[in-house]
Structures are given as C-alpha cells and as structure tokens.
Amino acid sequence: xxxxxxxxxxxxxxxxxxxxxxxxxxxxxxxxxxxxxxxxxxxxxxxxxxxxxxxxxxxxxxxxxxxxxxxxxxxxxxxxxxxxxxxxxxxxxxxxxxxxxxxxxxxxxxxxxxxx
Amino acid sequence: xxxxxxxxxxxxxxxxxxxxxxxxxxxxxxxxxxxxxxxxxxxxxxxxxxxxxxxxxxxxxxxxxxxxxxxxxxxxxxxxxxxxxxxxxxxxxxxxxxxxxxxxxxxxxxxxxxxx
Numbered sequence: 001x002x003x004x005x006x007x008x009x010x011x012x013x014x015x016x017x018x019x020x021x022x023x024x025x026x027x028x029x030x031x032x033x034x035x036x037x038x039x040x041x042x043x044x045x046x047x048x049x050x051x052x053x054x055x056x057x058x059x060x061x062x063x064x065x066x067x068x069x070x071x072x073x074x075x076x077x078x079x080x081x082x083x084x085x086x087x088x089x090x091x092x093x094x095x096x097x098x099x100x101x102x103x104x105x106x107x108x109x110x111x112x113x114x115x116x
Numbered sequence: 117x118x119x120x121x122x123x124x125x126x127x128x129x130x131x132x133x134x135x136x137x138x139x140x141x142x143x144x145x146x147x148x149x150x151x152x153x154x155x156x157x158x159x160x161x162x163x164x165x166x167x168x169x170x171x172x173x174x175x176x177x178x179x180x181x182x183x184x185x186x187x188x189x190x191x192x193x194x195x196x197x198x199x200x201x202x203x204x205x206x207x208x209x210x211x212x213x214x215x216x217x218x219x220x221x222x223x224x225x226x227x228x229x230x231x232x
Contacts, residue, residue: 004159033219042206042222043160056213090159096217104150105220107160 004093004108012114018079021111023091025072031096032074033105034066037088049074050096078113086115118143118211122223130231135179135194137226139207142188149190150208150220151181160206166190177201202230 005024013019025032031050035043045058049068063079072093078085092105123138141149151163164175171183181192190207207223 006159031217035220035222042224043220044222045219048217048219050217055217056219058219092160092220104162104165106162107152109159 004091004106006089006091006108006111008111009109010112010114012116013081014116015081015083017081018077019081019113021076021078021089021091021113023074023076023093023108025074025093026106029093029095029106030072031094032068032072033092033094034074034076035090035092036060037090037110038084039087043090046076081115083115086113088112118147118209118221120207120209120221120223122205122207122226124226125224126227126229128229128231129197131199132196135192135197135201135228137192137205137207137228139190139192139223140188141190141207141209143209145212148210148218149181149183150210151175151179151190151192152206152208152222154204154206154225156203163192163205197228197230199230199232202228204228 004026007022033048034046037043046060047057052068065077067075088110090110091108094105095103119142121140149166152160153163154160163179164173166173166183174180179194204225204227206225208220210218211221
C-alpha cells in the first residue's frame with residue numbers, strides 16, 4: 001500500500017510569485033485535505049476536496065486554491081505569495097463514505113515553502 | 117466551535133520514566149479525538165484515535181490515552197520513555213462542517229524531550 005506523497009520537498013519563492021504544490025493520495029482514499037503549519041504552531045485547515053470539488057474551507061483567502069483530479073491526487077495553488085505564507089504545507093488523505101462519515105486522515109511528509 | 121488545549125508546551129523526561137502529555141478539549145458534541153506525532157522535518161504520524169468506543173485507547177509504540185468526558189480530557193501516556201520518543205505531539209479533535217464532512221483542529225503541540 002502506497003502512502004501519501006507530496007512534491008516538491010522544499011521550495012523557495014519570492015513575494016508576489018505563484019506556487020503549486022502536489023499531493024498523491026494513499027491507495028483507496030478519495031478525499032484530500034490541505035493544512036498549513038507555520039513554524040512552532042499546529043497545522044491549520046486550509047480546505048478539503050472530495051470527488052473533485054471543494055467541500056469545506058478554513059480561514060484562508062481566495063488566493064489559496066486547489067484542485068482534485070479523477071485519480072484523487074490534488075494540487076494546492078497559492079497566488080501573490082506573501083512572507084507569512086512561509087510554512088510547511090501538509091496534505092492528508094482519507095476515505096469518505098457516501099453517508100458522509102470520514103475515516104482517519106493520513107498525512108504526507110509535507111512541502112516546506114519559504115517566501116523571501 | 118471545537119478547540120483543543122495542550123497544557124504543556126514542553127515536557128522533559130528521563131529515558132525509562134513515564135510520559136504524560138496533557139490535552140483538554142472543548143466540543144459541543146461527541147468528538148473523535150486523535151494524537152499525532154511529528155518527528156523533526158517529518159510529516160504527521162497517527163499514534164491513536166478515539167471514536168466513542170472504549171474510553172482507554174491503545175496506540176502504537178506503547179502509547180495510550182484515556183477519554184474522560186467529565187473532565188473533557190484526552191491525556192497521552194506511556195509507561196517508559198525511549199530516546200526515539202523525542203518529538204512534537206499534537207492532540208487533535210474533529211470538527212464537522214456542512215454535509216457531514218470533518219476537518220481536524222490541532223492543539224499547539226507539546227515538545228517531548230527524552231534525556232539519557
């Protein structure tokens with residue numbers, strides 16, 4: 001069974017640029033959630049995708065957007081990067097039943113984004 | 117809204133002594149609760165989860181946690197610390213959003229140091 005993978009591992013960007021982070025779900029999972037973990041803090045929920053649609057969003061501005069593909073992999077896009085966007089971005093996959101019950105979320109190793 | 121408070125930001129123990137990491141939660145319904153561990157420069161690994169079955173939950177690597185509704189607590193324990201247990205530990209509660217989906221709410225984390 002393949003776990004959750006993320007790419008790239010590290011990324012350095014400058015203010016105002018755009019970035020795309022990628023996530024491959026664990027085999028058998030159909031839901032992807034993205035979290036931002038600033039240095040020294042717990043992860044904060046950005047949004048969740050199920051069946052290629054965003055079904056929930058945390059307190060993040062619209063310049064944070066995402067996609068989920070038919071194979072359940074996902075992208076996180078951030079436009080107009082700001083210094084405060086520097087963080088570890090974590091992707092988590094899970095299995096969502098049609099009843100709405102969600103199983104445990106399993107995390108990837110994360111992408112470390114540095115904005116200069 | 118659900119919330120999690122980890123009562124200690126840092127805990128230091130000697131190898132072979134017991135570990136206690138404290139967590140209180142606030143929830144307007146019966147939540148699912150988790151403990152995740154994060155080793156340096158790594159993603160999050162699930163230690164254990166509580167989903168309204170047995171109140172004493174056993175996890176990996178000898179960790180366990182007890183759900184106490186009357187105290188709104190979910191403390192993590194281990195009888196004997198090992199050097200490899202040194203890491204950041206997060207107490208997590210689920211929060212539902214529209215459609216029955218769940219997001220994870222993380223505590224601020226407790227850094228566990230283990231000394232020889």
